[in-house]
Amino acid sequence: MHKKILLLGSGELGKEFVIAAQRLGQHVIAVDSYAGAPAMQVANDFEIIDMLNGDSLDFLVEKHKPAIIVPEIEAIRTERLYHYEDQGIQVVPSARAANFTMNRRAIRDLAANELQLKTARFRYSTTLADCYLAADYVGFPCVIKPLMSSSGKGQSTVKSLEEIENAWNYASTNARGDLKEVIVEQFIKFEIEITLLTVTQKNGEVLFCPPIGHRQEKGDYRESWQPCQISDEHLMEAQKMASKVTSALTGYGIWGVEFFLTEEGVYFSELSPRPHDTGMVTLAGSQNLNEFELHLRAVLGLPIPTIILEKCAASAVILANETNSEFPRIEGLERALVHTNSDVKIFGKPNTRPNRRMAVALTYESLDSDLVQLVERAKKIASEIKVNA
Numbered sequence: 001m002h003k004k005i006l007l008l009g010s011g012e013l014g015k016e017f018v019i020a021a022q023r024l025g026q027h028v029i030a031v032d033s034y035a036g037a038p039a040m041q042v043a044n045d046f047e048i049i050d051m052l053n054g055d056s057l058d059f060l061v062e063k064h065k066p067a068i069i070v071p072e073i074e075a076i077r078t079e080r081l082y083h084y085e086d087q088g089i090q091v092v093p094s095a096r097a098a099n100f101t102m103n104r105r106a107i108r109d110l111a112a113n114e115l116q117l118k119t120a121r122f123r124y125s126t127t128l129a130d131c132y133l134a135a136d137y138v139g140f141p142c143v144i145k146p147l148m149s150s151s152g153k154g155q156s157t158v159k160s161l162e163e164i165e166n167a168w169n170y171a172s173t174n175a176r177g178d179l180k181e182v183i184v185e186q187f188i189k190f191e192i193e194i195t196l197l198t199v200t201q202k203n204g205e206v207l208f209c210p211p212i213g214h215r216q217e218k219g220d221y222r223e224s225w226q227p228c229q230i231s232d233e234h235l236m237e238a239q240k241m242a243s244k245v246t247s248a249l250t251g252y253g254i255w256g257v258e259f260f261l262t263e264e265g266v267y268f269s270e271l272s273p274r275p276h277d278t279g280m281v282t283l284a285g286s287q288n289l290n291e292f293e294l295h296l297r298a299v300l301g302l303p304i305p306t307i308i309l310e311k312c313a314a315s316a317v318i319l320a321n322e323t324n325s326e327f328p329r330i331e332g333l334e335r336a337l338v339h340t341n342s343d344v345k346i347f348g349k350p351n352t353r354p355n356r357r358m359a360v361a362l363t364y365e366s367l368d369s370d371l372v373q374l375v376e377r378a379k380k381i382a383s384e385i386k387v388n389a
Contacts, residue, residue: 001024001025001300001302002025002026002027003026003027003066003067003068003300004026004027004028004029004064004065004066004067004068005021005026005027005028005029005066005067005068005069005070005299006029006031006060006061006064006066006068006069006070007028007029007030007031007039007043007070007072008031008051008057008069008070008071008072008073008076009031009032009039009051009071009072009073009076010030010031010032010037010038010039010040010043010046010072011032011037011038011039011072011073011347012038012277012280012345012347012349012357012360013072013274013275013276013277013280013292014030014037014038014039014072015038015039015041015042015347015348016275016280016283016290016292016345017039017070017072017275017292017295017296018030018039018042018043019042019292020290020292020293020295020296021296022042024296024300024302026296026300027044027045028043028044028045029043029044029045029046029047029060029064029066030042030043030045030046030047031046031047031048031049031051031060032046032048032051033048033049033050033051034048034350035048035350036348036349036350037349037350038347038348038349039072041348045064047060051073051075051076051077052075052076052077053077054077054079054080057076057077057080058080061084061089066089067089067090068089068090068091068092068299069081069084069089069090069091069092070092070274070299071091071092071098071102071273071274072274074102074148075148076098076102078095078098078099078102078103079099081095081098081099082095082096082099090299091251092251092252092253092273092274092299093200093246093249093250093251093252093253093255093273094249094250094251094252096249096250096251097246097249097250097251097273098273100249101249101271101272101273102148103147103148104145104146104147104148104183104270105124105147105181105183107270107271108122108183110245110248110249111245111268111271112268114248115244115245115248117241117244117245117268118241118265118266118267118268119185119267119268119269120138120143120185120186120187120188120260120267120269121137121138121139121185121186122138122183122184122185122186123137123138123183123184123185124147124181124182124183124184125168125181125182125183125184126180126181128164128165128168131144131164131167131168131182131184132161132164134184135158135161135164135184137184138184138185138186139186140158140159140160140187141157141158141159141187142157142158142184142185142186142187143155143156143157143158143184143185143186143187144156144158144164144167144168144170144171144182144183144184145171145182145183145185145219146171146172146174146175146181146182146183147175147181147182147183148175153174153219153220154170154171154172154173154174154175154219155171155218155219156170156171156219157187168182188260188262188267189262190260190261190262190267191261191262191263192213192228192230192261193213193214193215193216193258193259193260193261193269194211194212194213194214194228194230194238194258194259194261195211195212195214195224195256195257195258195276195278195279196208196209196211196212196238196239196242196256196257196258196259197209197212197254197255197256197257197275197276197279197282197291197294198239198242198243198246198254198255198257199253199254199255199294199295199298199304199307200246200247200251200252200253200255200298201252201298201301201303201304202252202298202301203301203303204303204304206243206246206247207294207304207306207307208239208242208307209226209279209282209287209291209294209307210226210227210228210286210287210307210309211226211227211228211230211235211238212224212225212226212227212228212276212278212279212281213225213226213228213371214278218355220317220355220357221277221278221317222316222317223314223315223316223317223375223378223379224278224279224280224281224314224315225281225312225313225314225315225371225374225375225378226281226282226286226287226309226312226313226314227286227309227312227371229371230261234261234265234266237265237266238257238259238266241257241259241266241268242255242257245257245268245271246271249271249273251273252298252299252301253273253274253295253298253299254274254275254279254291254294254295254298255271255272255273255274256271256272256274256275256276256277256278256279257270257271258270258271258276274295275291275292275295276291277357278315279291280315280345280360280362281313281314281315281362282313283315283343283345283360283362284311284313284314284315284343284362284363284364285310285311285313285364286309286310286311286312286313286364287307287308287309287310288306288307288308288310289304289307294307309367310367311364311365311366311367312364312365312366312367312369312371312374313362313363313364313365313374314362314363314364314371314374314375314377314378315360315361315362315378316360316361316375316378316379316381316382317357317359317360317361317382318344318357318358318359318360318361318382318385318387319355319356319357319358319387320352320353320354320355320356320357320358320387321352321354321387322354322355323352323354323389324351324352324353324354325351325352325389326350326351327350327351328349328351328352328358328387328388328389329387329388329389330346330358330359330385330386330387330388331385331386331387331388332384332385332386333385335384336361336381336382336384336385339363339377339380339381339384340363340377341363341364341365342361342362342363342377342381343361343362343363344359344360344361344362344381344385345359345360345362346358346359347359347360352387352389358387359385359387360382361378361379361381361382361385362378362381363377363378363381
């Protein structure tokens, strides 16, 4: 059981995946578009390429001859993954899953039209004029976001016609890759958002982690907590939808399936075919296996007998300030770690940009703990850390 893994995208989630892979003796080549990316710092080898360049991807696959390809970001020439799969290379979770979920249009069409999952009303737009018509169809307020992006980049909540042009420009300029199209969707008045980490196995049943609650700001998560207290009825509804969509996409690994919980029931929101940023809360030891360890086991076809909730946990992100800088300094660890059951994971990104996620604060308590207080503690720990140029 010694596999060569080509990791496409080397951010903080990729870094934790590499650490999990190293602990089980795997060989990882970390790939990204810039030097010093977090996963490169712990991988066996690294490569720097433009992953939207199909020829460059082909060259790397031929050079390293990996047994497994693990996409970690959206900006990849995903159609090439079908070709690699045809060559006998395992694509995680599958070429179909990666190709569909890297594009909001494909996954939304699958969920809403083919699988008939409950989703917000939506329309697509390729021009500003289309965007006005789409907003008129879905109603106000609505959400406008690129079809290809990550971590909330390019996303706006629009309350009137006067705000559409700015939202269109913001979405268009912050799209990842070369796909310049947006989705305009109904704003769902929800009670809470959850991430249901779903594990599909080669030789085992579909498993679900205890639901993770999270709060977003500007389209990106700020805090997450596990477990999120929801009704058994809502949990079963979410698990049924998660199982249905992951089965349709095929493959093995962990999926971050997002839902809105409302008075009218559960709405499918989005899906990531890999560890989820809100799932970094599992690094606090809330489960017997964190999301990265679960992903690796599923990828390698190793058994996962069960997922056990062992603690309550919370996470809070640590962001860069409004400046761009190289070689940032992370300060305040001595203040952060004085708090009870505190931990900080520094990602090691070599430069900053405004509000770039640079680290995460973690904390945990026993299963009978007050989650509201736990989230406040995570925020307090995060506030002690400063990112300085």
